[in-house]
Amino acid sequence: MTTENIGFIGGGQMAEALIKGLTQSGSYPAENIYVLDPSPERKDFLTATYNINTIEDCGAAFATCQKIFLAVKPQVMSLVLQNCQGIINEDHLLITIAAGLPISSYVKTLALPRLKIIRVMPNTPALVGQSASALTASPYVSQEELDKVQNIFNQIGTTTVLEECHLDAVTGLSGSGPAYVFSFIEALIDAGVAEGLNRQVSTNLALQTVAGSVELLRQNGEHPAVERARVSSPGGTTIAASKILERSGFQAIIMDAVAAATEKSKELGKGK
Numbered sequence: 001m002t003t004e005n006i007g008f009i010g011g012g013q014m015a016e017a018l019i020k021g022l023t024q025s026g027s028y029p030a031e032n033i034y035v036l037d038p039s040p041e042r043k044d045f046l047t048a049t050y051n052i053n054t055i056e057d058c059g060a061a062f063a064t065c066q067k068i069f070l071a072v073k074p075q076v077m078s079l080v081l082q083n084c085q086g087i088i089n090e091d092h093l094l095i096t097i098a099a100g101l102p103i104s105s106y107v108k109t110l111a112l113p114r115l116k117i118i119r120v121m122p123n124t125p126a127l128v129g130q131s132a133s134a135l136t137a138s139p140y141v142s143q144e145e146l147d148k149v150q151n152i153f154n155q156i157g158t159t160t161v162l163e164e165c166h167l168d169a170v171t172g173l174s175g176s177g178p179a180y181v182f183s184f185i186e187a188l189i190d191a192g193v194a195e196g197l198n199r200q201v202s203t204n205l206a207l208q209t210v211a212g213s214v215e216l217l218r219q220n221g222e223h224p225a226v227e228r229a230r231v232s233s234p235g236g237t238t239i240a241a242s243k244i245l246e247r248s249g250f251q252a253i254i255m256d257a258v259a260a261a262t263e264k265s266k267e268l269g270k271g272k
């Protein structure tokens with residue numbers, strides 16, 4: 001069976017995370033991957049690093065690739081789609097990773113009522129095969145087509161198929177989520193340094209604490225509050241720290257942050 005060519009319109013951070021995840025895991029041959037980006041330096045970097053191919057314009061992308069990933073910022077998507085008008089037809093399969101933009105906005109801009117498009121929200125841990133992606137498809141995508149695309153994302157992490165109404169919340173939680181986790185880890189490292197630990201030691205301890213806690217939750221299957229209670233010895237250190245987190249509204253801050261990102265995702269799609 002021959003491998004289909006896949007193309008990326010936009011070769012930025014998230015496209016690179018997907019390309020690296022797919023090529024370095026060995027799950028997709030580099031020679032079947034094409035990228036279109038306005039920056040010659042960026043294209044040179046991507047071809048030199050991942051041995052993939054570059055492509056010059058939308059016409060060449062759609063002539064060469066069976067599946068096209070739209071990986072540009074939501075703010076420039078309509079311009080990109082306008083450039084592709086008359087090139088994209090209802091036989092093509094589009095996969096968009098743009099935050100916020102509803103499937104209906106692509107149908108409207110391209111004036112293709114039976115457009116086949118899958119909207120996906122991945123995240124950058126795709127770089128190391130650990131992405132969390134949620135997918136939703138337009139009604140004209142067959143189950144087989146959805147399965148194939150889901151399988152591509154399965155090569156770089158976990159996937160969930162959801163109704164489109166949930167995609168903004170997914171963006172707020174897992175799309176942007178790595179940034180919140182990185183902030184937390186950064187704070188833990190700095191806290192260790194503030195308490196006198198060497199930065200490298202502090203980094204190693206913080207990373208393993210987060211990784212180990214995730215693994216514990218995965219393996220035990222308990223609610224995080226149960227595991228938190230197990231760490232908190234009576235009259236001990238953890239409960240003293242927890243009091244500070246509670247007082248500062250730590251959990252509410254995280255919930256507010258996810259709500260702000262979810263709201264921004266909705267805003268990006270408004271009027272589109």
Ligand SMILES: NC(=O)C1=CN([C@@H]2O[C@H](COP(=O)(O)OP(=O)(O)OC[C@H]3O[C@@H](n4cnc5c(N)ncnc54)[C@H](OP(=O)(O)O)[C@@H]3O)[C@@H](O)[C@H]2O)C=CC1
Nearest residue numbers: 010011012013014036037038071072073074097098099122
């Ligand atoms: N970063 C993340 O963690 C995630 C991002 N996403 C989504 O992925 C998409 C890309 O985001 P991200 O990778 O962060 O952004 P980047 O800005 O890193 O990537 C976008 C790329 O598209 C290029 N570009 C701009 N105009 C065109 C055009 N007309 N044709 C082809 N390429 C073009 C940009 O080039 P130039 O910079 O020269 O303009 C840039 O290289 C967004 O829609 C975002 O919502 C989804 C999940 C997670």
Ligand SMILES: O=C(O)[C@@H]1CCC=N1
Nearest residue numbers: 098099171175176177
């Ligand atoms: O910040 C953003 O808009 C993109 C979408 C999700 C993660 N990064």
